[in-house]
Amino acid sequence: MYTAAPDLAAFVQGLPKTETHLHLEGSCPLELLDRHAPELFGQVPYMWDDDFRYDSFTHFTQLFAQVAMAVFKTPEAFHECARGVFQECVSQNVRYVECSFHIGLLNQPGMHGPEVIAAILDAAPPGLEVRVFVGMRHNSYDAETAPIIDDCVHWPNLTGIDLHGPEDLPLEDWTARVWHRAAEHGKYRKAHAGEFMPAAFVGRCIDELGAQRIEHGVRAIEDPRIMRMLIDRGIGLDVCPISNLKLQVEGISTMSDHPIRQLFDAGVRCTINTDDTLMFGNSLNEEYYALAADLDFTPAELAQIALNGFELALWEGAGKEEARRDLAAIISECAPPS
Numbered sequence: 001m002y003t004a005a006p007d008l009a010a011f012v013q014g015l016p017k018t019e020t021h022l023h024l025e026g027s028c029p030l031e032l033l034d035r036h037a038p039e040l041f042g043q044v045p046y047m048w049d050d051d052f053r054y055d056s057f058t059h060f061t062q063l064f065a066q067v068a069m070a071v072f073k074t075p076e077a078f079h080e081c082a083r084g085v086f087q088e089c090v091s092q093n094v095r096y097v098e099c100s101f102h103i104g105l106l107n108q109p110g111m112h113g114p115e116v117i118a119a120i121l122d123a124a125p126p127g128l129e130v131r132v133f134v135g136m137r138h139n140s141y142d143a144e145t146a147p148i149i150d151d152c153v154h155w156p157n158l159t160g161i162d163l164h165g166p167e168d169l170p171l172e173d174w175t176a177r178v179w180h181r182a183a184e185h186g187k188y189r190k191a192h193a194g195e196f197m198p199a200a201f202v203g204r205c206i207d208e209l210g211a212q213r214i215e216h217g218v219r220a221i222e223d224p225r226i227m228r229m230l231i232d233r234g235i236g237l238d239v240c241p242i243s244n245l246k247l248q249v250e251g252i253s254t255m256s257d258h259p260i261r262q263l264f265d266a267g268v269r270c271t272i273n274t275d276d277t278l279m280f281g282n283s284l285n286e287e288y289y290a291l292a293a294d295l296d297f298t299p300a301e302l303a304q305i306a307l308n309g310f311e312l313a314l315w316e317g318a319g320k321e322e323a324r325r326d327l328a329a330i331i332s333e334c335a336p337p338s
């Protein structure tokens with residue numbers, strides 16, 4: 001677990017923050033999991049150990065699927081999960097959340113997309129702005145799920161779609177068609193890329209799918225042309241450093257290897273996020289501590305990361321303007337006197 005000296009901890013806590021890469025199933029609160037599958041990971045999940053590493057992404061997805069299938073059978077389960085997750089966000093001074101759930105779970109009886117989304121949105125406490133995305137895998141467009149995928153662009157309470165799951169599976173023809181239809185219906189388009197596949201896949205998601213934000217994207221560092229593309233088109237990366245470490249993403253064997261330092265320095269707009277707090281045992285504040293401890297992010301740079309989250313947020317409102325003003329003031333206070 002990353003810790004911080006009291007002054008840094010207070011500084012990070014004081015930053016208004018966003019969380020824009022959060023899978024609800026993988027962030028299931030322990031109390032909720034305990035009620036449905038108490039035997040699954042034990043009192044303190046073994047994945048929370050600092051030295052724990054997933055052997056592979058398959059290892060991760062198997063555990064993730066066990067949680068998803070044990071708990072997420074009703075809209076109420078999503079509501080309860082979201083309530084716990086959002087409380088945790090508010091306790092860390094998070095003001096804006098983009099969260100997602102897996103579309104395959106809607107194949108169960110009694111699970112309808114708009115109702116699940118309403119149940120999640122209904123869990124948002126006052127002062128927390130929430131947006132919901134539905135995620136689908138490269139191979140999700142099967143006979144059972146295709147009608148749901150085709151329908152989701154019509155759900156008024158859905159903010160957008162996300163491509164997730166094993167990144168090395170082929171990108172099938174339906175994907176670009178669905179992403180383009182989502183654009184026509186005013187839905188925001190994300191894609192997980194550049195976590196396990198090389199930088200070129202980030203480029204494909206932007207060019208072929210019209211992705212507006214990339215989840216992870218850290219392997220963009222391998223290709224200056226892809227970095228340039230991100231900067232020139234203002235496409236942000238929702239980065240999850242502790243997740244990348246525990247999943248042993250290429251080139252990241254310690255946190256000091258993490259490319260967010262170079263991406264940030266090059267001008268790629270990065271946010272930091274938790275991804276799946278149940279699967280990694282992390283908190284958002286810890287992600288900030290990790291950047292300070294192992295990647296020499298200064299307080300002003302941490303505040304800039306937080307500000308990036310509000311710049312990219314799909315939110316217009318007084319709360320967003322207030323957070324931006326506060327962060328800009330913190331950044332200028334941190335600047336050395338000229």
Ligand SMILES: [Zn+2]
Pocket residue numbers: 021023164192215275
């Ligand atoms: Zn993710």
